Amino acid sequence: MRVPSRARARARAPLARVLHLRRALVLPLLLLSACGMLDARLEARTACFTLPEYAIPGATGTGELSAPLALDLGEALPFLSEPGVRYRLRLRDVTLGLESSAAVADLGGLDVFAVSAIAPAGSALPEPELVRYERPPGADPRPASVTAPATSDVDLAPYVDAGLLRLGASARGALPSSPWRATVTACFLLEVDVEYGEQL
Amino acid sequence: MTLGRSGLGVWGAELLPARRKDQSRLASLSAGEQGRDRPLPSALERLALRFVLALLLSLAGPAAAATPAARPLPRLGLVVDAGLPGGAGLLAQARLAERLRLQAGPFWSGVGFGVKGGAVIAPFRGAVAPVVELEAGYGFRADLSFLAGRGDVPEELAPVLARARYAYAAAYLGVDVGSPRGLSFFVRAGLARLVATAPGAARTDAGAGTLLLGDATLDATVPSAKLGLQLWF
Numbered sequence: 001m002r003v004p005s006r007a008r009a010r011a012r013a014p015l016a017r018v019l020h021l022r023r024a025l026v027l028p029l030l031l032l033s034a035c036g037m038l039d040a041r042l043e044a045r046t047a048c049f050t051l052p053e054y055a056i057p058g059a060t061g062t063g064e065l066s067a068p069l070a071l072d073l074g075e076a077l078p079f080l081s082e083p084g085v086r087y088r089l090r091l092r093d094v095t096l097g098l099e100s101s102a103a104v105a106d107l108g109g110l111d112v113f114a115v116s117a118i119a120p121a122g123s124a125l126p127e128p129e130l131v132r133y134e135r136p137p138g139a140d141p142r143p144a145s146v147t148a149p150a151t152s153d154v155d156l157a158p159y160v161d162a163g164l165l166r167l168g169a170s171a172r173g174a175l176p177s178s179p180w181r182a183t184v185t186a187c188f189l190l191e192v193d194v195e196y197g198e199q200l
Numbered sequence: 201m202t203l204g205r206s207g208l209g210v211w212g213a214e215l216l217p218a219r220r221k222d223q224s225r226l227a228s229l230s231a232g233e234q235g236r237d238r239p240l241p242s243a244l245e246r247l248a249l250r251f252v253l254a255l256l257l258s259l260a261g262p263a264a265a266a267t268p269a270a271r272p273l274p275r276l277g278l279v280v281d282a283g284l285p286g287g288a289g290l291l292a293q294a295r296l297a298e299r300l301r302l303q304a305g306p307f308w309s310g311v312g313f314g315v316k317g318g319a320v321i322a323p324f325r326g327a328v329a330p331v332v333e334l335e336a337g338y339g340f341r342a343d344l345s346f347l348a349g350r351g352d353v354p355e356e357l358a359p360v361l362a363r364a365r366y367a368y369a370a371a372y373l374g375v376d377v378g379s380p381r382g383l384s385f386f387v388r389a390g391l392a393r394l395v396a397t398a399p400g401a402a403r404t405d406a407g408a409g410t411l412l413l414g415d416a417t418l419d420a421t422v423p424s425a426k427l428g429l430q431l432w433f
Contacts, residue, residue: 038391040420044413046401051409072407076354194420 040194048187049076053099056182059175066170069115069184074163077190081163084195089156089165091115091130095185097145103181106142109174111135113148115186116168120161128152130167156188273325273380274432279303283426285368285392286316286337293430299323307337311346312365314339325380333372333388341365342396354404360414366396370424383431392424 049071059065073080073089080087094115098104113133119125133148159165167186277293291305304317316337322329342365348358370392378384401414 038421038423040418040422043417043419045415045417046412048412049406049409050412070407071409076404076406076411076413 042190042192042194044190044192046187047190048185051184053181054184056180058177058179059171059173062172063175064170064172065175066168068118069167069169069186071165071167071186072163073160073165078163080160080192085192086195087157087190087192089160089191090153090189091150091156091167092187092189093147093149094131094169094187095145095147095183097183097185099181099183104176106144107146108140108142110146110171111173113146113169113171115148116170117154117156117159118166118168119159120166123158125158127168128154130154130156135173271381273298277301277430277432279305279428279430281386281426281428283388283424283428285309285366285394285422285424286335286370286426287314287339289316289428291316293432295432298325309339309342311344312339312342314366318370322376322380327378329376329380331372331374331376331386331388333374333390334370335372336369337367339366344396344398354402354413356402356404357413358402360398360400360402360416363400364396364398366394368392368394368424372424372426376430379432381432383429385427385429387425387427389423389425392422394418394420394422396420 051069051071054067054069056067057065079085094113096107096110096113098107111134114129115131116129117125117127119127130150130152131148132151133146135146156165169184273295275295277295279289279291279293281291282288287307287309289305289307291303293301293303295301299322301320301322302317303320305315307314307316314337316335318333318335320331320333322331324330341363343362344364345358345362347353348361349355353361370390372388372390374386374388374390376384376386396418398414398416401412403410403412405411
């Protein structure tokens with residue numbers, strides 16, 4: 001049966017009204033967004049990546065060692081790569097801890113521990129030191145963990161490549177010459193800005 | 201000069217064609233011989249004309265109020281409103297001065313209870329009165345756990361999101377439509393600054409390790425809007 005055109009138009013009317021209404025709502029938002037009046041900032045003061053049982057190579061003859069650290073931000077925080085999302089990531093501290101069952105009894109032999117940024121391949125970014133621990137005089141001679149506080153305020157967002165942040169850890173002291181394992185916890189301050197204009 | 205409702209009524213009859221039997225006579229009086237073929241105004245046009253008339257009436261309000269015979273406006277009232285980010289509220293309202301009202305009361309945001317209050321400035325008295333409103337509110341506890349598992353929000357964050365709270369400050373522009381002595385409807389829109397906090401942290405998987413995420417603060421500028429009814433005693 002053929003539906004009269006006026007009836008069809010009447011049937012479409014509610015949908016058309018909804019579409020018009022949606023456009024009417026979105027347009028002012030776009031306008032406000034274009035004027036920079038709409039924004040959102042999310043700050044997470046606790047964003048701590050923990051790598052349990054992380055393999056650390058044995059120290060060289062001079063008591064030095066270095067190990068890469070790879071943190072997968074892409075899996076944990078996938079929204080960071082969405083359009084309209086800008087973020088800043090600053091390393092607050094890194095803690096090196098031993099499990100009670102670890103082969104190494106304590107970290108009393110650790111004199112210096114530092115972590116630096118590693119620039120993505122092909123990037124000309126500098127590779128600054130981010131955190132540093134130096135054993136203070138009179139410190140606990142047999143600590144189960146040490147924490148290296150931040151020495152720089154570098155934004156690490158440009159260092160994230162395909163969701164992965166690569167850091168380089170180095171240590172010096174009376175350290176085991178054979179590989180050992182420790183729990184590495186890297187705590188960041190994360191600030192995320194959302195631009196509505198690109199989200200709408 | 202006081203422009204009363206009866207005077208505007210005559211104007212209204214000319215401007216509003218509508219459904220009276222003498223509609224054609226009025227149309228010919230206002231539009232003349234040439235306008236006889238013009239189509240009747242649409243519902244939208246009639247609404248716009250009514251709005252203009254009501255606005256004229258509201259602009260005439262202060263003049264009416266200035267006459268010695270004008271009765272003072274009621275001092276106390278109630279407000280029922282709904283909107284974002286202020287939720288649905290039941291507020292007590294007091295008219296501190298001719299053009300200034302203060303209001304305060306509890307609200308339900310859909311995710312938790314809170315309190316809010318504000319100041320409304322109504323520079324004109326009338327059936328349709330433009331207003332400016334400043335409002336602030338605090339949501340004691342906002343259960344945002346429904347966001348966990350949606351989009352990119354990890355499901356493990358549900359306990360943290362369940363204990364969120366927020367505060368906001370909003371500025372609105374709008375109109376009150378109705379009697380400033382009795383019942384009136386209002387609609388307002390503007391911008392709000394919203395600060396939400398979610399204390400605590402939760403652990404989620406992150407590659408070969410875990411991520412402890414929390415103690416988050418959201419600071420956002422968002423559109424704000426509300427509508428409601430107010431009743432003066």
